Amino acid sequence: MFSKASRHLATATLVAGLGVIGATAALSESHVDRAVAAAIEARQAHMTLYAHNLGLLGGMARGNIDYDATVASAAAANLAALASMDQSRYWPAGSDSFEIEGTRALPAIWDNIDDVMAKSMALTEASAKMETAAGEGLEALQAAIGAVGGACGGCHEDYREPDE
Amino acid sequence: MFSKASRHLATATLVAGLGVIGATAALSESHVDRAVAAAIEARQAHMTLYAHNLGLLGGMARGNIDYDATVASAAAANLAALASMDQSRYWPAGSDSFEIEGTRALPAIWDNIDDVMAKSMALTEASAKMETAAGEGLEALQAAIGAVGGACGGCHEDYREPDE
Secondary structure (H helix, E strand, O other): OOOHHHHHHHHHHHHHHHOOOOOOHHHHHOOOOHHHHHHHHHHHHHHHHHHHHHHHHHHHHHOOOOOOHHHHHHHHHHHHHHHHOOOHHHOOOOOOOOOOOOOOEOOHHHHOHHHHHHHHHHHHHHHHHHHHHHHHOHHHHHHHHHHHHHHHHHHHHHHEOOOO | OOOHHHHHHHHHHHHHHHOOOOOOHHHHHOOOOHHHHHHHHHHHHHHHHHHHHHHHHHHHHHOOOOOOHHHHHHHHHHHHHHHHOOOHHHOOOOOOOOOOOOOOEOOHHHHOHHHHHHHHHHHHHHHHHHHHHHHHOHHHHHHHHHHHHHHHHHHHHHHEOOOO
């Protein structure tokens, strides 16, 4: 049983813990539904974390960053964790680039959900292989990274507005 | 063996996949080391994803969002995945709020690493319990959320600058 008093306490603790979810500058300028803005902010945050971990692995693959099995493994495990997360709340109807300023997500996403899910699964699989390979030496990492980058690109080419 | 040509191909694919990691507006205005800016952007993205998932669970706990076992479980699994990720690259020296505009991470973090790690572990444990509880009914979710919010708040109270 969860009493009213303890529920209030939990809520207060939660608010103190969370802080307030701030919309990005670009999104807050328009009168965007708050849930849509939060979803866009979350999916962009998710992409930032993909990039942060893949950027390190890519740097090692290219020889710009010294290979370190422990560091590479941690980044690859992060990537695999991210690629396994549920993303269904990231894509509410009306959150595409034709409707909203500040997102590059093309409306085609919502017309091709099966293909988007297949491409998403390709990233999950490539990331799982990278998680195994990353700690096994630079050549193993290099052999695994093409499929990860390819999976990212596979979705971006079809479903993301080109950079201006 | 990873030939020079295939390495270039992998790099090109990777760059196409990733796009460019953009620093946030606040961070790009100052002449912040690029790696530090990327680390701050990544840890803030990670916090955004905590908030996105915990916000849903908190909304259900408070009765503002209808309880749904599947949706709650997915958010709790996301939270647990996030809390299990390696965060060591998020906190480079010199990325505190005394040095950098656009972060609220107090320098005390770097003076109390053991305590920060203990608080981080508390979140990992509370999130693991939430992952089990979230699908077991609203009361189980409500019973688990206080510890999650408390773990967030435990770190924020000591190591994050108060909101202005």
